[in-house]
Amino acid sequence: MLTAVKITSKGQITIPKRIRDILDTDIVEFEVKDNLVVLKPVRSVGGSLSKYSVGRKTFSEIRDIAWDAAVNDKFKK
Incomplete structure (x- = not known):
């Protein structure tokens, strides 16, 4: 496929x-x-960091949790 x-x-x-x-x-x-660029999917970023893992959340879930925490900290009354 070429796009x-x-x-x-x-x-x-x-x-x-x-x-x-x-x-x-x-x-x-x-x-x-x-002169060739190859785009590859990353299935898991936790492989090399597995000893630090505290659960089985996806990268997207962890990112969303971190984003929500950062927004709450910034705009906390």
Whole structure:
């Protein structure tokens, strides 16, 4: 599958839905070899950090919890 996307002035791209569905993750890594860029799904960021794990939450769940805590701290009355 070949798909062209535009890079914004901020260096961002939108990954088309059909490709996001194939990746089945919201975390990706870029690998650059010579002049070729490869986008790879990251299935788990906890592998190398598993000894620090306190539960079986996904990265998205942990990120959302951290975001909520940061917002609550900033706007707490």
